[in-house]
């Protein structure tokens with residue numbers, strides 16, 4: 041059966057847009073209510089709330105699909121304070137358009153149902169069937185710092201990403217605003233900010249301004265043509281523990297790039313290069329044993345490829361989303377326009393080989 045994924049894209053865009061209304065409310069509140077996960081990484085009431093709203097929307101339209109989501113509710117079951125703060129946000133966050141809200145199935149029944157919904161994201165992933173990957177807040181550290189963050193949703197079918205959506209409340213709406221070194225720091229969702237990226241395999245990538253109700257009109261986006269690699273703008277993580285900034289600096293030097301990197305949190309990096317605001321995204325392993333999570337890459341990988349880019353790991357292999365909740369077969373990420381990807385990859389390989 042041929043499949044155009046029109047309904048999947050529509051629901052994913054609306055679900056992400058609604059979830060960002062919740063994260064923006066949290067962003068503007070002083071008490072962000074963080075908890076610490078087993079791996080010591082932070083999670084906020086925004087992460088839990090956004091995950092609940094997205095899963096609830098997916099369940100309404102696609103009840104048979106599997107879901108891989110980053111967060112789980114166990115910490116909330118033991119913490120009534122945290123739980124009720126999240127429920128307060130979830131039950132009062134709605135799109136201000138009746139038809140759009142209806143497409144998402146409206147709200148969640150009660151607090152207990154919310155916890156169960158959050159826990160519906162425990163699929164093991166894999167190579168068979170329809171599986172959604174959700175990162176309710178990607179770049180949680182950036183979110184807490186007032187940097188970039190993204191609400192991320194991807195649909196994989198038989199291990200291949202078919203639909204990808206990124207909501208980036210703190211990026212400029214205008215695709216032509218080039219990244220500078222301030223793009224990742226001290227950002228807010230003031231006037232002129234907030235963009236939704238979307239892509240369907242084989243149909244290209246788009247951006248549109250975020251709204252509080254129905255979807256706004258979209259524009260196709262494309263990666264920028266790199267005439268001269270020495271003038272390229274590359275982005276990397278703010279967190280030195282997530283991507284080796286030392287290796288990135290050596291790779292840049294090898295390519296003759298003198299401009300400092302743009303450091304920003306989250307998959308906003310993928311969105312930014314896909315729209316031509318920057319050129320390259322390098323994610324270079326710091327720890328040999330770390331496995332990248334599928335929800336950190338699924339949407340961004342498709343959006344960049346549909347905008348004319350190539351995304352591989354540091355060895356040049358495509359990211360393999362078919363092996364579970366992590367990218368167990370890949371290390372790092374190299375995303376670049378098609379015409380220069382192999383040149384960048386050569387530089388990456390030679391720098392990493394020399395270590």
Ligand SMILES: Nc1ncnc2c1ncn2[C@@H]1O[C@H](COP(=O)(O)O)[C@@H](OP(=O)(O)O)[C@H]1O
Nearest residue numbers: 177178179180181277278279281282305306330
């Ligand atoms: N050692 C590590 N190496 C690479 N990525 C890591 C990591 N530890 C955590 N991460 C992931 O890095 C993501 C943020 O990426 P970035 O640095 O590009 O903003 C985090 O997503 P969350 O913020 O959703 O937890 C987390 O999943």
Ligand SMILES: [Mg+2]
Nearest residue numbers: 081082110180
């Ligand atoms: Mg996290």
Ligand SMILES: [Mg+2]
Nearest residue numbers: 175178179336
């Ligand atoms: Mg993440």
Ligand SMILES: [Mg+2]
Nearest residue numbers: 110175177178
């Ligand atoms: Mg996250």
